[in-house]
Amino acid sequence: MNKKILSIIGVIAAVIILGALYNTYLGPSGVEGEKEVSLQVIVDKENINEEFTFQTDHEFFGELLEEEQETLKLSYDEHSTLGMMITGALGYEVDSSSEYFHILVNGEDAEYGASGIPLIDGDEYVLELRGFGEMDDPDEGEEAEDKEVTFRVTIEKENIAEEFTFQTEQEYLSQLIEEEGETLEAEYEDTDFGLSITEILGYELDASTEYLHILVNGEDAETGVSGIEMIDGDEYELELRSFAPMDDEEDEGEVSDTMEVTFIVTIDTEDIAEEFTFQTEQAYVSEMIEDEAEVLELEYEMTDFGMSITEILGYEMNSDGEYLHILVNGEDAETGLSGIEIKDGDVYELQRRDF
Amino acid sequence: MNSNVETFNGMKVQDLVLISILSASLTAGKLALSFVPNVEVVSLLFMVYTVALGVKRTLLISVIFATTEIFLYGFSTWVLGYYLIWPILILATGVLKGKVKSEYGFAIISGIFGLSFGFFFAVFESFFYGIAYGMAYWARGIPLDILHGASNYIIAIILFNPLVKIFSSQLKQYYIR
Numbered sequence: 001m002n003k004k005i006l007s008i009i010g011v012i013a014a015v016i017i018l019g020a021l022y023n024t025y026l027g028p029s030g031v032e033g034e035k036e037v038s039l040q041v042i043v044d045k046e047n048i049n050e051e052f053t054f055q056t057d058h059e060f061f062g063e064l065l066e067e068e069q070e071t072l073k074l075s076y077d078e079h080s081t082l083g084m085m086i087t088g089a090l091g092y093e094v095d096s097s098s099e100y101f102h103i104l105v106n107g108e109d110a111e112y113g114a115s116g117i118p119l120i121d122g123d124e125y126v127l128e129l130r131g132f133g134e135m136d137d138p139d140e141g142e143e144a145e146d147k148e149v150t151f152r153v154t155i156e157k158e159n160i161a162e163e164f165t166f167q168t169e170q171e172y173l174s175q176l177i178e179e180e181g182e183t184l185e186a187e188y189e190d191t192d193f194g195l196s197i198t199e200i201l202g203y204e205l206d207a208s209t210e211y212l213h214i215l216v217n218g219e220d221a222e223t224g225v226s227g228i229e230m231i232d233g234d235e236y237e238l239e240l241r242s243f244a245p246m247d248d249e250e251d252e253g254e255v256s257d258t259m260e261v262t263f264i265v266t267i268d269t270e271d272i273a274e275e276f277t278f279q280t281e282q283a284y285v286s287e288m289i290e291d292e293a294e295v296l297e298l299e300y301e302m303t304d305f306g307m308s309i310t311e312i313l314g315y316e317m318n319s320d321g322e323y324l325h326i327l328v329n330g331e332d333a334e335t336g337l338s339g340i341e342i343k344d345g346d347v348y349e350l351q352r353r354d355f
Numbered sequence: 356m357n358s359n360v361e362t363f364n365g366m367k368v369q370d371l372v373l374i375s376i377l378s379a380s381l382t383a384g385k386l387a388l389s390f391v392p393n394v395e396v397v398s399l400l401f402m403v404y405t406v407a408l409g410v411k412r413t414l415l416i417s418v419i420f421a422t423t424e425i426f427l428y429g430f431s432t433w434v435l436g437y438y439l440i441w442p443i444l445i446l447a448t449g450v451l452k453g454k455v456k457s458e459y460g461f462a463i464i465s466g467i468f469g470l471s472f473g474f475f476f477a478v479f480e481s482f483f484y485g486i487a488y489g490m491a492y493w494a495r496g497i498p499l500d501i502l503h504g505a506s507n508y509i510i511a512i513i514l515f516n517p518l519v520k521i522f523s524s525q526l527k528q529y530y531i532r
Contacts, residue, residue: 007459008509011466015505022497111491 035121037064041072042128043092044232050090061103061125062115076114083115089127102130147232149176153184155203155240162201173214173228173236194226196304200238207304213241220334243306243338257281259344261288265296267315267352274313285348286337306338312350324350369530374412377404378419382427393503398465399510399518401441402448406461407522410449417441436479443475444468462511470504473497 040051052071058064062084065074075088086101087094094100103110103117104126110117117125151164164183170176174195177186187199197212198205205212214221214228215237221228228236263276276295280288286307289296299311309324310317317324326333326340327349333340340348377400384396397420404413421437428434447464455461473496481489 004512007462007512011505011508015501018501019498022501026494026497112495116495 035119035123037119037122038124039064039068039072040124040126041089042126043090044129046092047233048090048092056119058119060115061117061119062113064119065114083113086114086127092129094129099129099131101127103127147230147234149230149233150235151176151180151184152235152237153201154237155201157240158203160201160203168230171229172226173230174224174226176230177225191304193303193305194224197225197238203240205240208243210240210242211305212238214238222332257344259342259346261342261345262347263289263292263296264347264349265313266349267313269352270315272313272315280342283341284338285340285342288342289337306336309337309350315352317352320355322352322354325353326350370412373408373530374415374419377408378416378423381416381420382423393469393499394506394510395503396510396514397441398444398468398507399514401444402461402465402511403515403518403522405445405448406452406519407526410445413445413449414442417445432480432483433476436476439479440472440475458512458515461515462508465511465515466504466508468504469507470500472503473500 034055034057036053036055038051038053040049042049052068054064054068056064056067058067065072065076065084065086068074072089073091074086075093077085077087087096089101103114105117106124107126146167146169148165148167151166152162153164154161164180166176166180168176168179170179177184177188177195177197180186181188185199185201186197187204188195188197190196198207200212214225216228217235218237230236258279258281260277260279263278264274265276266273276292278288278292280291282288282291289298289307290300292298293300296312297314298309299316300307300309302308310319312324326337327347328340329347330349381397381400384400388395401413401417404416418438421434421441424434424437444464447468448461451460451464455464473493477489477493477496480492
């Protein structure tokens with residue numbers, strides 16, 4: 001036989017063997033049997049966010065999508081090399097020149113296309129519409145995207161309740177406030193805790209008694225304005241609220257009862273974990289620990305945001321890299337120490353954490 | 356018009372025309388086979404051009420070819436890789452030109468090139484997206500790399516010699532040195 005033909009046959013045989021080895025050792029493999037998986041479809045710009053739960057016997061994600069095509073109103077192309085390419089979901093058709101459906105498996109980027117993702121019982125899949133060039137890590141230079149957000153300012157005592165709609169490419173709420181500083185008549189300071197608004201819509205805050213409470217889509221914000229990453233369609237609200245009343249402002253005649261609370265301090269880096277039981281008549285945690293400053297070897301500062309601990313149980317806080325996380329009965333506190341009202345039997349915990 | 360008029364860096368008008376036509380032939384060859392995954396004639400044509408026309412001109416052809424890819428598919432990291440990977444093949448062919456006489460040598464080079472195509476891009480993409488991405492990219496593409504290497508070998512073993520012969524004779528006939 002011709003030498004060339006022999007070499008070609010040899011190469012084809014090698015391809016078949018190598019292909020089989022790949023499929024056995026490296027290729028994605030499915031799992032047989034019934035599985036329950038969830039699928040979330042997100043198209044932010046159309047406010048589509050739906051979650052489905054499917055029972056399936058299929059081995060691969062692509063097969064499940066084919067089966068549930070009608071439920072998901074799914075359209076797709078079969079690409080010769082890439083397998084299934086999703087072109088539409090829940091009635092939304094992808095503009096393939098600028099966007100695609102990104103697949104996440106249990107919160108991680110999928111390593112394969114839909115056809116190559118093995119279905120595993122309990123897995124959570126997400127199909128999220130993304131633009132080309134979007135990175136997963138915002139720190140790695142996410143492309144600036146135009147967002148439309150609603151911004152409300154409520155200052156009840158001045159009858160101020162204004163709503164703004166802003167188009168912005170900024171990433172954080174603080175940047176938007178800086179950008180729209182003129183419209184919002186905002187004055188602010190840069191503090192260790194990020195941007196701190198001192199004046200808005202002509203109203204000057206009295207930092208010792210009041211603050212602007214932040215709500216994101218109606219929920220209390222977990223961080224300050226500098227930590228809030230904006231998402232298209234979000235609604236932000238700044239509402240003027242008062243700090244806890246001071247002793248001298250307490251309603252006259254109110255009787256303070258003695259309460260017993262547990263106070264735990266955990267500094268993981270120093271193996272400090274101490275528990276105290278305090279009897280107190282104070283209304284707020286900050287007041288109680290002021291009383292117990294000696295026991296707690298406490299140093300603190302009063303800031304615009306209330307009490308800020310600088311040293312506790314002999315451990316000096318490094319304000320750049322760490323903070324004391326507050327837990328109330330095991331749940332993350334929604335305010336600082338000055339805002340936590342003491343209830344009998346409560347357990348307060350301060351945990352050192354890294355930013 | 357005298358086609359021998361010197362234009363730039365000793366290049367003649369006929370060089371400029373030839374480089375343009377051969378770049379276009381690469382793009383056409385790539386598009387013509389684009390419906391078959393990882394089966395292509397671009398590697399073969401680059402090797403044929405290098406043997407018949409020399410390294411310098413073929414390098415210029417590769418630059419135009421890679422730039423045309425940007426016009427066709429938009430700017431992306433893989434296109435940047437094209438500016439590197441084809442010159443590597445051209446330089447390897449240029450080095451082998453005087454040493455390898457049979458088409459088997461060129462077919463093996465073409466096969467190895469196809470096999471390592473995914474690995475090269477995995478390394479290249481790692482610079483942009485990290486090593487984990489590069490590893491996933493490479494592992495995912497191994498079946499296609501195997502196909503690429505095998506098809507490159509088969510295409511070269513069949514077409515390399517006939518194409519070099521035809522191309523060289525056409526150059527002798529029409530190309531004024």
